[in-house]
Amino acid sequence: MSRLSLFAPDNFPLIQPGQPLLPAIVDALTQGGQPLADNDILVLAQKIVSKSENRFIDLGDIVATDEARDYAARCLKEPRFIQAVLNESAAVVRCVPNVFIVQHKLGFTLANAGIDQSNIDPSCINEEHRELALLLPQDPDASAAALRRQIRDTLGVNVGVVISDSFGRPWRLGTTGVCIGCAGVEPIRDQRGQKDLYGRTLQVTMPAIGDEMAAAACLLMGEASEGRPIAVLRGLEVIEADLPATALLRAGNEDLFR
Amino acid sequence: MSRLSLFAPDNFPLIQPGQPLLPAIVDALTQGGQPLADNDILVLAQKIVSKSENRFIDLGDIVATDEARDYAARCLKEPRFIQAVLNESAAVVRCVPNVFIVQHKLGFTLANAGIDQSNIDPSCINEEHRELALLLPQDPDASAAALRRQIRDTLGVNVGVVISDSFGRPWRLGTTGVCIGCAGVEPIRDQRGQKDLYGRTLQVTMPAIGDEMAAAACLLMGEASEGRPIAVLRGLEVIEADLPATALLRAGNEDLFR
Numbered sequence: 342m343s344r345l346s347l348f349a350p351d352n353f354p355l356i357q358p359g360q361p362l363l364p365a366i367v368d369a370l371t372q373g374g375q376p377l378a379d380n381d382i383l384v385l386a387q388k389i390v391s392k393s394e395n396r397f398i399d400l401g402d403i404v405a406t407d408e409a410r411d412y413a414a415r416c417l418k419e420p421r422f423i424q425a426v427l428n429e430s431a432a433v434v435r436c437v438p439n440v441f442i443v444q445h446k447l448g449f450t451l452a453n454a455g456i457d458q459s460n461i462d463p464s465c466i467n468e469e470h471r472e473l474a475l476l477l478p479q480d481p482d483a484s485a486a487a488l489r490r491q492i493r494d495t496l497g498v499n500v501g502v503v504i505s506d507s508f509g510r511p512w513r514l515g516t517t518g519v520c521i522g523c524a525g526v527e528p529i530r531d532q533r534g535q536k537d538l539y540g541r542t543l544q545v546t547m548p549a550i551g552d553e554m555a556a557a558a559c560l561l562m563g564e565a566s567e568g569r570p571i572a573v574l575r576g577l578e579v580i581e582a583d584l585p586a587t588a589l590l591r592a593g594n595e596d597l598f599r
Numbered sequence: 600m601s602r603l604s605l606f607a608p609d610n611f612p613l614i615q616p617g618q619p620l621l622p623a624i625v626d627a628l629t630q631g632g633q634p635l636a637d638n639d640i641l642v643l644a645q646k647i648v649s650k651s652e653n654r655f656i657d658l659g660d661i662v663a664t665d666e667a668r669d670y671a672a673r674c675l676k677e678p679r680f681i682q683a684v685l686n687e688s689a690a691v692v693r694c695v696p697n698v699f700i701v702q703h704k705l706g707f708t709l710a711n712a713g714i715d716q717s718n719i720d721p722s723c724i725n726e727e728h729r730e731l732a733l734l735l736p737q738d739p740d741a742s743a744a745a746l747r748r749q750i751r752d753t754l755g756v757n758v759g760v761v762i763s764d765s766f767g768r769p770w771r772l773g774t775t776g777v778c779i780g781c782a783g784v785e786p787i788r789d790q791r792g793q794k795d796l797y798g799r800t801l802q803v804t805m806p807a808i809g810d811e812m813a814a815a816a817c818l819l820m821g822e823a824s825e826g827r828p829i830a831v832l833r834g835l836e837v838i839e840a841d842l843p844a845t846a847l848l849r850a851g852n853e854d855l856f857r
Contacts, residue, residue, distance in 0.1 A: 342631035343819050343827060347603040373600035450770040503820065505807070511769045511846050512708040515787045515807030519771070529773045548765070548817065549773030556775065557815035559806065560835060561601050569601060577818060589771050 347511040348375050348570040349561040353558050353563035356392040356570075363491050366571060375573065377492060382577060384558035386570035387506040387521060388457065390484050391475045398425060400472035416441040422456070422474065429454035429476060447477065448590045449521060451508050478504065481522025482585040489524040501581070505555035505562075518559030520551030520586045528552075528589050549589055606633050607819040607830040613770065614650040621749050624829060633752060637757050640835060642718060642816035644828035645764040645779060646715065648742050649733045656683060657698025658730035674699045680714070680803075705735065706848045707779060709766050736762065742845040747782040750832065759784035759839070763820075765811035776817030778809030778844045785840040786810075786847050807830035807847055 350369035354422050356362065362385070370376055378382065405413065405420035407428055413420040415436045423441065427433075430443035434450055455477040485502040491561045492500055504522035509515070520528055528551030558572035608627035614620065620643070628634055635641065649655075663678035666748050667685055671678040673694045682698065685691075688701035692708055713735040714729065738743045743760040751757055762780035768772070778786050786809030816830035 342633060343607045343609055345819055347605075347815075349601045351601055375600060397818040408707070497834040511806075512849055513777070513810065514808065514849050515810070515847060517775075517810050547773040548821070549768075549771065549775050550818065551770065552775050553814040553818050556811040557603075557605075557818060560808065560811050560832075561603055561607060563806070574818075587642050589773060591770055591772050 343572065343576075345557075345576040347561055347572055348383065349558075349569040352568055353389075353570055356391060358395040358397055360393055362389060362393045362488065363495065365507050367496070369571065370573065375496050377496060377500055377573065378575065380501075380575075381524060382554055382574040383488075383500040384503045384504060384505050384518075384555060384562070384572045384574065385488075385506055386487075386562060387455070387477060387481070389476060389570045390478045390504055390522075392483070394478055394484065396476040396478060398426060398476060400474055404427075412436050421472075422453075425456055425474060425476075426454040429456065432440050445477065446580075447481070447521070448587055451506075451510070451562045453491070453555045455506055455521075475508070479521065482524065482587065485522040485586075486524035499525070503551060503554050503558070504586070505558060507559065517581070518552070518555035518557075518562075520549075520589060523551050523584075523586045525574060526551060526554065528584050528586055539591070551586060551589060561564050601834075603815075603832060603834040605815060605819055605830055605832050607629070607816070607827040610826055611647075611828055613752040614647045615648060615777045616653040616655055618651055620647060620651045620746065621753065624763075625754070627829065628831065631729060635756050635758055635831065636833070638759075638833075639756070640759040640761060640765050640784060640812055641746075641750070642728050642776075642813060642820070642830045642832065643746075644759045644820060645713070645735060645739070645762055646733060647828045648736045648739070648762055648780075652736055652742065654734040654736060655731050658683060658733060660730055661686075670694050670699065679730075680711075683714055683732060683734075684712040687714065703735065705739070705779070706845055707766070709764075711765055713779075735764070736780065739774070740782065740845065741780075743780040743844075744782035757783070761809060761812050761816070762844070763816060765817065776810070776813035778807075778813045778847060781809050781842075783839050784809060784812070786844055807849060809844060832853075 350373045353369050355428045373429050400421045401423040403424050405424040409424035417438050431446050432444040435442040442452050444450050456474050458474050459553050469575040481504045485504050489502045502524045503520050506519040506521045507516040508519045529547055529549050532546040561572045562569045608631045611627050612623050658679045660681050661679040662680040667682035668678045669802040671681040675696050682737045687703055688700040689704050692702055700710050701712050703712050716732050716734050739762045743762050747760045761778050763776040764779045765774040787805055787807050790804040819830045820827045821855045
């Protein structure tokens with residue numbers, strides 16, 4: 342029997358702007374009786390990484406350009422919010438009522454450049470700043486690598502780290518967890534050329550393991566008010582790899598679905 | 600600490616055309632010391648469901664139309680294979696070299712209508728039939744519901760059933776497990792209107808739990824020659840629902856990514 346276990350501390354503390362994550366992670370897992378062990382995969386919601394890296398912006402500081410106002414009128418959103426999205430984006434993919442999908446400067450295609458206003462304490466910066474929004478981490482692969490190094494240096498254990506976000510998908514309703522940053526894991530496995538059970542060569546088998554790890558963790562982490570922004574996957578046959586999460590991106594000219 | 604465990608029997612037997620699945624599932628899980636229990640989610644790879652339902656076709660029996668030959672020339676595939684795909688499809692979405700993406704009659708948008716030639720024993724029907732391919736189950740939600748009923752009637756336990764397949768995605772490389780049929784689970788949860796941790800109303804939160812369950816199971820099941828076509832998820836807070844997997848489909852006119 343092959344086995345895999347997932348666990349997530351309940352009541353993880355709310356992360357304040359600039360607060361380092363490692364002590365909170367160690368405390369929550371130790372108190373829950375499950376300290377990190379070699380070969381664990383630690384999955385973190387993008388939101389706590391962004392909070393820890395103080396990626397807050399105040400929409401009150403933003404001045405919308407004409408371009409932002411045009412898009413805002415078409416998608417029925419706030420012009421300064423749209424300007425904040427454009428500031429994080431390389432291209433606009435889709436703009437229709439209630440939907441603004443862009444290609445983020447990091448390469449990901451997603452709604453609103455991943456800028457989020459939920460689960461943000463409006464008082465957590467100061468009293469005057471009340472239109473806060475949270476950007477994606479500046480370099481999620483680097484964030485994952487830094488945390489992995491800290492864990493190795495501090496705890497002496499060798500773990501993989503995945504930073505997850507929830508993306509919508511073309512053709513299918515709802516969101517699933519996807520990997521937007523990783524270190525020490527294999528986000529995608531190229532099995533093309535391997536043989537199947539009958540010796541037939543596999544043509545297209547490339548499981549997006551990083552995204553499946555993020556999706557599995559989301560089953561425990563939830564997305565509303567669960568208060569479980571970290572989860573650990575234990576028992577996976579881990580193949581350490583130096584591939585970044587950007588290995589999961591289709592090049593524009595290879596994106597045959599567009 | 601919230602917990603979730605997954606397990607998958609190794610060396611699951613190869614399913615023969617028409618062979619019922621339940622005895623093989625019960626044997627494998629019992630031998631592995633993990634009989635099914637109330638609230639388990641049983642995930643099955645589409646392939647064994649299709650084999651059990653004898654959804655084999657022999658490409659030798661198929662005559663390609665002019666339309667199929669045209670598409671085949673454009674995507675560099677075998678015309679009879681393309682004809683088989685067209686027979687299962689409602690519309691062609693994309694046809695370029697090495698890529699043929701369609702909308703399946705069941706509503707799913709995917710490559711080759713999910714028709715697969717890997718992990719098929721060429722001798723399993725008879726000696727003359729050597730160009731076998733396997734179609735998706737005729738009605739995967741009905742297949743899942745029937746198996747769930749059998750499990751309740753035979754074993755007296757109440758489980759959820761998810762049938763998974765591996766789909767490619769626009770914008771992201773690789774495939775992930777998705778839910779193409781289900782029974783007794785909640786494939787998508789509409790949390791719009793709920794409050795976040797600070798009382799702010801969530802705008803777009805609809806986790807595609809069915810797809811996340813399929814993706815989690817795929818971490819154990821693998822896609823090549825692992826021989827693990829079933830997995831059990833245990834420990835999820837299950838909300839029984841009568842939604843079919845087709846609840847995960849975006850209506851064409853709402854598919855804002857197209």
